[in-house]
């Protein structure tokens with residue numbers, strides 16, 4: 001009897017080992033993609049070691065040069081087809097379905113993800129969100145945001161004053177992060193976020209966010225995507241400190257956001273005879289009577305005020321309720337804060353290393369208006385062409401959103417390769433932007449590439465520049481970001497120039513969700529006479 005038990009255990013272990021070896025070899029998946037070039041396959045981990053060591057953006061850039069476009073890489077058990085030439089990128093980005101992301105959240109937090117304009121798996125929910133976001137990015141809305149953007153940049157300029165006077169280095173990337181958070185926070189709700197004065201709290205929140213995103217359980221999702229439900233259960237049953245911090249922060253944000261929206265619905269209902277508050281089925285009915293006495297929770301013209309009219313609509317079997325609106329608010333802040341901060345920080349880094357380009361930028365800014373004014377909304381589109389070109393060139397050299405990801409149901413031909421349906425597709429924006437096959441002297445910082453009429457501009461390969469992606473899911477905030485970046489650079493360089501502290505060239509970057517400076521951008525701040 002005992003012998004039987006021992007042998008059964010031995011057989012079970014043996015079978016588990018064989019299953020693991022066979023699973024790790026992914027024979028069926030590999031056979032389907034056998035005709036695609038790419039780095040040699042590795043058992044179980046795939047190319048995770050290179051991705052972790054070099055960063056997904058940098059390793060894709062290297063392999064794109066080595067294997068061409070498309071090539072196949074393995075993120076654990078997940079085969080991913082990567083493209084890096086304009087015609088293939090256009091084909092991939094023409095599809096509306098974004099690649100699936102492995103989220104750890106369950107319950108209400110999970111619902112926030114499923115409503116997300118960026119990550120939603122439902123095309124109906126995505127369309128509803130995109131439609132609700134669109135009015136905020138019209139030319140008129142963007143013009144109305146100019147004073148807010150100028151005010152945040154002016155606050156940052158004032159905030160840098162003590163460091164300039166003391167000759168003390170600052171991490172300009174972090175300072176810019178506070179400024180862009182100020183802009184998206186203020187424009188999301190219409191209330192002053194004033195992040196620059198709450199910098200210490202912000203630091204804590206960022207630390208929590210970084211740890212949650214790098215939770216070891218995320219690795220299980222890619223090593224064995226089939227176990228998705230189990231990994232999610234495990235992550236929530238045994239949360240890491242990072243996930244716990246993130247869940248707490250999301251829970252608080254969700255509670256405050258839902259309350260704000262419910263208050264606003266109650267106010268609107270009070271003014272309009274009760275129709276709006278009957279909106280969602282997500283709790284708008286529990287609006288307290290006390291809320292009627294409070295002032296408007298969400299300012300007219302803010303992002304959330306423009307999203308609210310979509311409430312109570314049907315999308316993908318859901319009725320859009322307050323939780324849906326909260327998800328849009330959170331996404332607005334997340335999508336618009338770090339990407340733009342990274343872009344401006346990269347521009348400062350590049351200008352500091354290229355004094356001739358900095359001189360051209362300063363001449364343009366000094367030539368604009370008098371007494372350190374900044375262009376008005378009406379003048380802005382044509383007012384600062386070189387400053388705008390500096391931003392665009394920084395986005396080429398260091399694209400903060402380094403990958404645009406799609407999924408497709410059907411087979412597709414990319415170049416001369418047939419790619420089977422169902423595979424995640426990624427456009428490596430970094431590889432495209434830095435390829436010597438697409439750009440002359442790609443390592444050189446040449447804002448002139450984006451100045452119409454120059455020799456450099458004439459050489460740009462059409463379709464090779466995609467910092468905001470393309471197609472139906474192109475970044476909805478791209479004009480917002482370019483406007484904010486140009487205004488901020490103008491406001492900062494009116495008063496200061498920046499010099500890198502030693503040891504920062506070449507700049508180390510790190511990709512988590514976006515690609516940013518790994519250790520910040522440390523500069524001394526010099527007041528201009």
Ligand code: HEM
Nearest residue numbers: 335336339340343401404468469470473474475476477481
């Ligand atoms: C320099 C700053 C920014 C960069 C480089 C950037 C880049 C990108 C990229 C590459 C995508 C994916 C596009 C695709 O898959 O084809 C994207 C999507 C998106 N971005 Fe941005 N972005 C920036 C700023 C912003 C801002 C300021 C906002 C809003 C306030 C924003 C909101 C979004 C949203 C909502 C999406 C998802 C759109 C959809 O799926 O329909 N982004 N962004």
